Amino acid sequence: xxxxxxxxxxxxxxxxxxxxxxxxxxxxxxxxxxxxxxxxxxxxxxxxxxxxxxxxxxxxxxxxxxxxxxxxxxxxxxxxxxxxxxxxxxxxxxxxxxxxxxxxxxxxxxxxxxxxxxxxxxxxxxxxxxxxxxxxxxxxxxxxxxxxxxxxxxxxxxxxxxxxxxxxxxxxxxxxxxxxxxxxxxxxxxxxxxxxxxxxxxxxxxxxxxxxxxxxxxxxxxxxxxxxxxxxxxxxxxxxxxxxxxxxxxxxxxxxxxxxxxxxxxxxxxxxxxxxxxxxxxxxxxxxxxxxxxxxxxxxxxxxxxxxxxxxxxxxxxxxxxxxxxxxxxxxxxxxxxxxxxxxxxxxxxxxxxxxxxxxxxxxxxxxxxxxxxxxxxxxxxxxxxxxxxxxxxxxxxxxxxxxxxxxxxxxxxxxxxxxxxxxxxxxxxxxxxxxxxxxxxx
Amino acid sequence: xxxxxxxxxxxxxxxxxxxxxxxxxxxxxxxxxxxxxxxxxxxxxxxxxxxxxxxxxxxxxxxxxxxxxxxxxxxxxxxxxxxxxxxxxxxxxxxxxxxxxxxxxxxxxxxxxxxxxxxxxxxxx
Numbered sequence: 262x263x264x265x266x267x268x269x270x271x272x273x274x275x276x277x278x279x280x281x282x283x284x285x286x287x288x289x290x291x292x293x294x295x296x297x298x299x300x301x302x303x304x305x306x307x308x309x310x311x312x313x314x315x316x317x318x319x320x321x322x323x324x325x326x327x328x329x330x331x332x333x334x335x336x337x338x339x340x341x342x343x344x345x346x347x348x349x350x351x352x353x354x355x356x357x358x359x360x361x362x363x364x365x366x367x368x369x370x371x372x373x374x375x376x377x378x379x380x381x382x383x384x385x386x387x388x389x390x391x392x393x394x395x396x397x398x399x400x401x402x403x404x405x406x407x408x409x410x411x412x413x414x415x416x417x418x419x420x421x422x423x424x425x426x427x428x429x430x431x432x433x434x435x436x437x438x439x440x441x442x443x444x445x446x447x448x449x450x451x452x453x454x455x456x457x458x459x460x461x462x463x464x465x466x467x468x469x470x471x472x473x474x475x476x477x478x479x480x481x482x483x484x485x486x487x488x489x490x491x492x493x494x495x496x497x498x499x500x501x502x503x504x505x506x507x508x509x510x511x512x513x514x515x516x517x518x519x520x521x522x523x524x525x526x527x528x529x530x531x532x533x534x535x536x537x538x539x540x541x542x543x544x545x546x547x548x549x550x551x552x553x554x555x556x557x558x559x560x561x562x563x564x565x566x567x568x569x570x571x572x573x574x575x576x577x578x579x580x581x582x583x584x585x586x587x588x589x590x591x592x593x594x595x596x597x598x599x600x601x602x603x604x605x606x607x608x609x610x611x612x613x614x615x616x617x618x619x620x621x622x623x624x625x626x627x628x629x630x631x632x633x634x635x636x637x638x639x640x641x642x643x644x645x646x647x648x649x650x651x652x653x654x655x656x657x658x659x660x661x662x663x664x665x666x667x668x669x670x671x672x673x674x675x676x677x678x679x680x681x682x683x684x685x686x687x688x689x690x691x692x693x694x695x696x697x698x699x700x701x702x703x704x
Numbered sequence: 705x706x707x708x709x710x711x712x713x714x715x716x717x718x719x720x721x722x723x724x725x726x727x728x729x730x731x732x733x734x735x736x737x738x739x740x741x742x743x744x745x746x747x748x749x750x751x752x753x754x755x756x757x758x759x760x761x762x763x764x765x766x767x768x769x770x771x772x773x774x775x776x777x778x779x780x781x782x783x784x785x786x787x788x789x790x791x792x793x794x795x796x797x798x799x800x801x802x803x804x805x806x807x808x809x810x811x812x813x814x815x816x817x818x819x820x821x822x823x824x825x826x827x828x829x
Contacts, residue, residue: 281716285723335731336739343748359724366720386716393787394717415750415757427769430776437783444790512753522735597827604775604826608817612810615786619803622794631800 267372267457268382270389276381283376284385288365295577296532300327302578303585310589334528337521344414345518353412354519354526357405361533364398367391368540369453371550371569383550383570384453391452392444395541396437399496402534403429406505409527410515421514424596425498425505431603432495432502438611439488442618443478443545456549479546484614486546488607490583493538495603497531500588504596539580540573547576613642771825775817782813 276284301316301324308315316323341347371383388394403426410422444450447458459476479486495502506514516527543549550569557563563572594602617639624635750757786806793802820826 281719285720289723289727335735338739338741338747339735340747342750344750355728358728359721362724363717363720366717385720388714390787413750415752417752423769427772431772434776434779434783438779438786441783441786441790444787445793448791448794450787450791517753518751521739522731600772601826604817605821608779609814612814615790616803616807616810619793619806623800623803626799635800 267460268369268384268387268453269457270387270451270454272373272382273384273387273453277379280376280379280381281385284381285366288385289362291370292362292365292533292536293529295536296529297327297331299532299535299581300330302581303588306582306585307589310586331525334525335522339521339523342414342518346412346414349408349412350518351523353405353409354523354530355405356408357402357530358526358533360398360402360405361530361537364395364537365533365540367394367452368537369456369544369549370573371567372564374567382453383567387451387453390450392440392450392455392541392545395537396433396440399429399433399436399534402530403433405527405530406515409519413515413518415518417511417513418515418517421505421511421517424511425515428498428502428504428599428603429496431600432492432607435488435492435603435607435611436496438608438615439485439492440545441611441615442482442485445615445618445622446478446482452544452549456544456551459548460551477546477548482546482618484610486542488611488614489542489546490580492603492607493542494584494587495599497534497538497584499535499584501591501593502599503593504599535581535584536577539577539584542580543573543576547580549573613646768825771820775820775825778813778816782810785809 304326305315305323316326319325319329341350366385367387369382369384369387373380374383375381406429407422407426410418410420410425413419443455447455449455449458459478461476498505505511506516511517516524519527550564550573551557552560552563552568552572556572562568620635620639624632789802789806792798793806
């Protein structure tokens with residue numbers, strides 16, 4: 262593996278203007294093509310999972326279907342609902358899409374390449390805090406959805422916007438905390454340095470013996486990887502966490518009132534966000550653009566030149582397949598289950614895991630007394646958690662009495678409404694029990 | 705590293721924003737010029753769910769959404785302190801004391817989460 266090929270932070274920010282322009286346009290094209298391809302890929306995979314062919318009319322095996330749909334959508338008549346807040350209604354999809362595009366600018370797509378004789382890293386830019394840029398763009402992207410829902414002047418979009426705000430901020434917390442363990446292990450927040458840190462396995466001393474840990478963080482930091490991926494699904498509003506646009510509850514969610522190009526922009530932003538979180542997952546946990554181990558043993562040049570782009574894309578597509586797989590397999594969660602999972606499972610596990618990682622890392626370099634103190638501390642913490650784990654209490658089902666509702670509301674049946682047992686069930690049970698007790702009496 | 709170089713990588717992000725704005729201008733102009741227009745009163749009405757909407761555009765929203773926003777602020781502030789710590793805690797001169805300090809800080813915030821938990825803020829009734 263040639264480590265000289267991997268760019269450092271000093272390599273960024275020296276590009277000629279036309280190289281920057283090429284990179285910007287290249288990333289834009291990459292994202293748009295990935296979006297079009299992912300829509301086709303998703304429909305095809307879900308189709309196969311449901312025993313139907315999926316799109317197969319436009320282009321070879323339906324490949325151009327999403328391009329045709331996108332073009333048609335973009336040139337439809339743009340409808341502005343009368344009740345909508347005009348300016349905010351227009352700006353909301355723009356915010357979503359700009360944030361989605363900007364987040365991708367720090368993704369390392371490869372090592373050093375030469376474009377028309379100029380040596381440059383295959384990455385638009387890198388900052389010492391690059392990963393935080395992705396989190397920031399994710400956080401700002403929520404504005405697009407909330408404002409879009411609010412500005413529509415309609416009930417369901419408003420509820421969808423509120424839901425997605427609560428959902429995305431909750432899962433952003435889990436996502437941010439899951440990334441901390443990566444920062445701790447890599448010692449950097451810059452994406453190119455995190456990829457470089459995963460290039461070689463590291464020597465670690467655990468319980469007195471030296472072991473070589475594999476380079477990719479998804480093995481070493483498995484809990485972080487799992488929490489990251491789960492919260493990424495929640496963050497991108499994908500099934501089974503697609504509550505903001507739950508069709509059976511909220512029609513279309515926050516984009517119900519949107520049409521034409523503005524709707525297409527929301528759609529584009531959603532798919533770009535999927536690509537971005539998959540790309541960030543690849544970068545942080547799956548070794549980034551580096552080829553997986555068996556390939557590099559057979560072929561030394563796998564990480565040179567433009568080849569990394571291929572490995573990167575393949576890894577992203579595999580992660581996108583998992584997104585589609587989840588959608589094809591799991592039913593949608595209920596809102597309370599979803600929020601409970603985020604705050605009561607993901608966040609506490611994350612906090613304990615961060616301290617565990619920090620403790621083990623410091624313990625490896627400390628003398629014996631400190632080491633035993635750390636392990637003892639963790640043992641006490643574990644026992645404490647087990648002892649003070651809140652016992653499951655039976656929660657009384659809430660009932661909304663009709664008189665509590667405000668004036669002019671629709672009548673709602675009580676929440677604790679119980680369907681009276683059907684007279685037939687008693688007869689059937691009786692008939693089933695009867696033959697053994699009194700065989701001579703039939704019904 | 706001097707200040708100009710450091711900000712150079714941020715200048716790129718500015719360029720990205722300008723190009724993004726250009727993209728939207730072109731896209732919306734193309735849509736304006738090329739799409740057919742046949743306005744009618746029915747199209748401009750709120751769609752909601754396909755049936756004529758009843759009442760106004762405001763719905764009663766659960767207060768819990770705001771509670772989650774407060775919790776988010778709590779943990780966003782925690783992250784602000786956690787991220788720089790995560791990068792530097794293993795460097796020379798830091799060590800056991802740094803980890804214990806962060807453990808105490810995280811424990812205090814976890815206490816906040818526990819409080820919300822016990823107050824049944826997190827369960828959706």
